[in-house]
Each structure stands twice: as structure tokens, then as C-alpha cells.
Amino acid sequence: MGAQQREYNQRRRSVQSTKKITRAMELIAASRVVKARQRVAETTPYANAITRAVSAVATHADVDHPLTTKRDQPRRAAMLVITSDRGLAGAYSASVLKRSEQLRELLEEEGMEVVPFLTGRKAENYYRFRGRSFEESWTGFSDKPNFEVAKEIAERGVREFIAGSEEGGVDELHIVYTRFRSMVTQEVQVTRLLPLEVVEDERPLSEHAYPLYEFEPAAEDVLDVLLPRYITSRIWNALLQSAASELAARQRAMKSATDNAEELIKTYTRLANQARQAEITQEISEIVGGASALADAKK
Template sequence: MGAQIREYRQRIRSVSATKKITRAMELMAASRVVKAQQAVRASSPYARALTRAVSAVATFSDVDHPLTTEHEQVRRAAVVIFAADRGLAGGYNANVLKESERLVQRLRSEGKEVVPYLVGRRAISFYSFRRREYAAEWSGFSEKPTFEHAREISERIVADFTADTGTGGVDEVHVVFTRFVSMVSQEAEIIRLLPLEVVDEFQDAAEAKANGASMPLYDFEPNAEELLDTLLPRYVAARIFNCLLQAAASELAARQRAMKSATDNAEELIKKYTRLANQARQAEITQEISEIVGGASALAEAK
């Protein structure tokens, strides 16, 4: 009986130590997710405005830029996967990796060769464990991404997109990341980054232009080609930076929920083991009393 009580108390101490860790991680995630949300809100208007500007230049000019031109035959497709550097975030990493697997299967069913680009240690370990090849990797900043990280990723992607497929280039670029909707909702999402897709408000104008309809006149200074050369790399970097910020906020929100759930489960376990330890202690006391009473009765009968 005493050994059972010691075991319950040891389990209580172990669960209590785990509870302290999960509680601390919950508070850290809660403090960081606020800044991450603010960063997402601050970057989204710039990303949307830059997308509108690039789409307008691409729609109302006759310049065929490498980053906006559809390839006649798509042989190689790049898939950029944004995952976390750490676990303990519920289903965050599993969801984005499952979405990337569905995208990879769809692209391969279309006869395209998939070239993965991995962001985050969880995505890297997922591919390394399965002995899969990938083109490039970045890690160490999933919770606190900066624009320099986005610029580094975008420069590699643009360089591979503009290169010939025979020398390792790609014909299109897809991005798989987790969009931050709210503290309780984060959704894995797929977007095609390159070649540039015209945003919805310019879609009708692009179709009318293709049908030969008269279009409004726009003046581009110095010229449309130089504007696209300047705007498109910034557009790619801004979109990737926004994806990084969305993923960071989603990761922190998912970790906060997961750690809160773990803390609540630890409290329930502590209550359970405390109750079992009390029951074992009560049973031990009852047994001792029974032994004393039995011994006293035996002595009385012997006299």
C-alpha cells in the first residue's frame, strides 16, 4: 500500500512539473501572438496595394515580362511549404503538410515534376525522414520572420523561375501556408505565386482586352517594362513576407490552444492522482486500525 502511495505522489510531481512547462509555453505564445497579429494587419494592406499595382501594369500594358508570362508547357512546378520550426502546436504542422501533399499529388497527376522548397524545420524533417529530395531549405525564424528572410526566399524563387528548366528552373510557383483567420481558426491555403495572376477586379478588364474591346489609356513612367522590373521582385517578396507573418501568427495561436489544453489535462490528472493517493492512504489507515483492533482482541482473549 505504501508503495502505491509513493507511486501516485511521484506521478503528481511529474505531472505538476509538466504543467509548469505547458503553462509557461501558453503564456509565451499568448504574449507573442498579439504582436504577430499586429504584424499581419500592418503588412496586408501593403501586399494588397502592391498586388493591385502590379496587376494593373500587367493588364493595361503590352509588355511580356518573364514573371507574368504563362509558359506554353509547364514541366516543373515549385511548391514552397511554410511550416514551423517547433512542434507542440496541435495540428498546425500536420495540416499544412497534408495540404502540400494533396497539391503535390494533383500537380503530378497533371504530368508536372514537383520541386519542393521548404521553410521550417518540421517541413525539412518531414522530407528528410522520407528521404525525399528538395531544392532549398530555410529555418530558424518561423515565429519571428523578418523581411530579410522573405527577401532571401523570394530571390531564390525568382532566380529559379527565370532560369531555364533544363538548368534547374521552374515554370510556376505555388505556396502552401496557413492563413490566420482568428485565434480559434487557422486554415491551410494554397496560392499560385508565379506567374502573376491578375486580381479579381482586373479580371474583366483582361478578358475585354483579349476580346479586342477598347481599353482605357494609361501612362507608365518611365515605362511599363521598367515598372514591372521594379515592382515584380518587390511583389514576390511582399507576398512571401505576408505568408510568413500569417504562418507565424497561426503557429502561435495553435500553440497557445494546444498548451492550454495540455495544462487543463495536467490539472485533471493531478486531481485524479490526488484522489487515488487519498483513497490509498485511507485504505492504509483502515488496514492499520483493523490490525490494531485485531491484535487487541487477540490479547484480550488470551487473558
């Protein structure tokens, strides 16, 4: 009985130590997610505005730009997968990787070779463990993205797309990331960045009117400057959305772990008390039995 009591007490102390760690990580994630949500709120309107502007210009300028023209027979497609550098965030990275595998299968069914670009150590480890090759990876910033890295990723993607598959580049650029909607809801999104998807607005003109544009010196020159900024802003916003989603997922996961630790502590405390009570009962029984034996011996 004494051995059981010591074992339960040791387990309880171990769980208490784990609970302190998970509680600390929960508080850290809760403090960081506030700033991450603020950054998302600040950048999303700009990303939406530049997307509308580029779509409108590409639709009404009547210019065949390399970044907006779909290749006749695309053979290679780049896939940017945004995951986390660290774990303990529930199914955050696993959901992104699962969706990227679905996208890979879809592109391969269309006859295209998939060229992975990865962000986050989780995606890098996923590919290395399975012996898969990838073009390039960026790590060390998943919960706090850097604009310079987003710009570097965008420039690399644009260079690969402009080169085309005939020169070792790609014909399409897709991005898989997690969109932050609320602290409870985050959704994995797949978006084709290049060539630019222009969606026509079906609302009546009375409800929606495009602004009038004058291009100086030419619409093609304007798109040369505007489209790379569009790609950079979309990737930057995707990194921020993913960072906020990662922190929200980690906060929920650590809160769940802390709650489970509290339940385990209660369970081990109850089992230790039961073992102690059983030990005391046994000692009393032994004392009573010994006293009865002595009394019988004196008779």
C-alpha cells in the same frame, strides 16, 4: 497500500512539473502572438495593395512579361512549404504538410516535376525522414520571421522561374502557408505566385474602376521593378501570417495541455487519498484484530 500512495504522489508531482512548463509556454505564446498579429495587420494592406496594382498593370498594360506569362508546357513547379521550427503547436505543421502533399499529387498528375523549397525544421525533418530530396531550406525564424530571409527566398524563386525548366529552373511557383484569421481560426492556403494569376473583376464599371496609369519609360520596365517587390511582399506576408498562426496554435495546445494536467493532478490526488484511507483502515483493522486476539488469550 503504501507503495500505491507513493506511486500516485510521484505521478502527481511529475504532472505538476509538466503543468508549470506548459503554463509558461502558454504565457510566452500569448505574449508573442500579440506582436505577431500586429505585424500581420501592418503588412497585409500593403500586400493586398501591391497585388491589386500589379494585377491591374499586368491586365491593362498589354505587355508579355516573363513573370506574368504562362508557359505552354510547364514541366517543373517549385513548391514553397512554410512550417514551424518547433513542435507543441497542435496540428499546425501537420496540416501544412498534408496540404503540400495534396498539391504535389495534383501537380504530378498534370505531368510536372515538383521542386520543394522548405522553411521550418518540421518540413525539413519530414522530408529527411522519408528520404526525399528538396532544393533548399531555411530554418530558425518560424515564430519571428526576418525580412531579409523573405527577400532571399523571393529572389531565389524569381531566379528559378526566369531560368525556366529548360535551364534547370521552374515554370511555376506555388506557396503553401497558414493564413491567420483569428486566435481560433487559421486556414492552410495554397497560392500560385508565378506566373502571376490575374483575376478579372466582374463587377460593373460603375461599382469598380481601375486607376489610369502612365508608364515611364515603359510598362515592361515598371513591371521589372514592381513584380520582384510583389513576390517579396507576398512571401513576407505569408511568413508573418504563418508565424501568428503558429503562436496561436501553440497557445491553444499549451492551454489544453495545462487543463489536462490539472485534471490529472486532481485524479492522482483522489487516488492517493483513497490509498491512504485504505492503508489507515487496514492498520485499524489490524490493531482491532490484535487487541481481540490478546483479549481472547487472557480468557
